[in-house]
Amino acid sequence: MMHPEAEKLVQAGKLSRPDGEKLSKLQAGACVVHKSWGAGRIAEWDLLGDRLVVDFEEKKGHPLKLSFAIGSLDLLPDEHLLARRVADLDGLKKLATENPAELVELSLKSHGNSMSLDALEALLSPRVVSAADYKTWWSAAKKALKDRRHVVVPAKRTELLMRRDAEGVTPADAMIADLAKARDMKAKLTALARIQKDLDLFTDRSTQLAPAFDEVSNTVRKAWKLHPKEALQLLLARDELAEVAKAALPEGSFKIEELLRDARPTLAEASSALPAALLSRFYRAFPSAFPERAWVQESLNHLTKTGGRAVAEIAAVLDANDELDQLAEFLKRSVRNRQLSTDLLIWMCKERNGKSESVFDIDLGNAIISAIEDDNAAGGPKRVGRLYDAFAEDAGLVGEMVKDADDDELRLFSKRILASQVFDDLTRRSLMGRLIKARPELQELMENNASRQESALVVSWESMEKRKVDLEDLVKNKIPQNKKDIQIAREYGDLRENFEYKSARQQQAVLLRLQSKYERELRNARGTDFVGSSTETVGIGTIVDIEDVVTGAKQTYTILGAWDGDPDKHILSYLSEMAKALIGKKPGEESEVPTDSGASRKVRVVAIRPYITAAA
Known part of the structure; x- marks a missing residue:
């Protein structure tokens, strides 16, 4: 009126x-x-x-x-x-203290049931809640709101705080409706996360979640070509929800395996945006997504294209499917071709006692130095520091890399560290100290070989052929048989208590490491028949007669290639300590040679003659 x-x-x-x-x-x-x-x-x-x-x-x-x-x-x-703020400010302040959740709900009712967190703060602070106390007050309000399922508290500040106010609609039904009303895949992903957060509100999960699963399937089926990253994340989040809820997907649902096959060319790029929680699920879908064993190569292709988190997940999937031998072969090839990303190199260092054990050696050390030098020459992108730190600051790293290296490899690796401009003096001295601690003989090697020409590993043709046969036997027989043993043992039951499985996996690590060792040695080996060996001094391809200076006892030794040693026949590898003590001596000269007891004795070189003449 x-x-x-x-x-x-x-x-x-x-x-x-x-x-x-x-x-x-x-x-x-x-x-x-x-x-x-x-x-x-x-x-x-x-x-x-x-x-x-x-x-x-x-x-x-x-x-x-x-x-x-x-x-x-x-x-x-x-x-x-706002009316209560004007007419009864003291009453609102009391409400803020005694019932913060009720104050938030009143704010939402006054604001159309949705508002940003910034808008809420502007509405209440500083008049109702002081600016100094607001952050603490909001934390308390969020805890109190957990019991009010019709109020949706956003996980991110950029999302809206909302109040559901539909009569006769359960909170579960309201959340399904929110998913359907969401306008884009990002909003649908947020709605899906809220459903999983409040899954206890769903009494009949399979029936109630079916519309949500259908909504995701239809959305992804229509939009994945335009938005592959968002589609991939939404589909994986749906599958995670289905697993947690123990609810089956409706018949005809768009499966993750279908998306992986359809989006195959862009998968590596699309997966880069996935949160860590979904990466494992993404790569675990590969074996069923790609036919036969194509998933292995697809996984390996991702290793050099993705970030650090993905590297660990890919390796875990390969390991879980007993494909560590394929991973090892890929890593070895990539090390040789210098095709390893910073993330992959760092992962290999971290996993040196685990999944990368068989390829953790001096070759990897050289690859890391090359990568650091290349990045430095290219202007030093941001990720250079991570690899540099991993190599320079891990106290045990370089020592473990060189433990199986031969003397020449060790000497060349050390000289490379000393010559590299990417290391400052302090780091260079620290690295050399760790190398000498791991291999004390390095100091003598560096001194004795200061003017020595770089040389390959010298081996007889016979020993080289035998090493090739041994390697072929490893690759074609022992490693494949070990892989079958692992797969058979896996069928015995619980892997935590499965002795056969653990034993087979341990043997796999030994075989793969041996394969890497043989391949590295053969790459560095130079075959010879010892023809033309000089007899002016003791050397490779000579027979030397010696006598004990004290007792006068005489012995004859043949010094041959790195893999030719046979103590029972008095044949010495030139890399043995006994041979090293004699090499370079002339007839009449004396030398301290080691004994089996660990002590030493003085011997005199009596005569030198060529091995090939005796063999003939």
């Missing part, structure tokens, strides 16, 4: 009837809001003076002409938070 005074103004033609009706509501004591001056309370009605006086929160006793007030003021309901 229109106020009598307002009716007079309408009758006099000074106000329209709609304006008169609105003016009738803007009576003294009513709470209003202005878009610029905020909330206030009408303090005075002065129709004769053609004005209203409003006490705004920051502007008390502010007069407004009637026509301006009618057009610019909006009446606030008594329960609106």
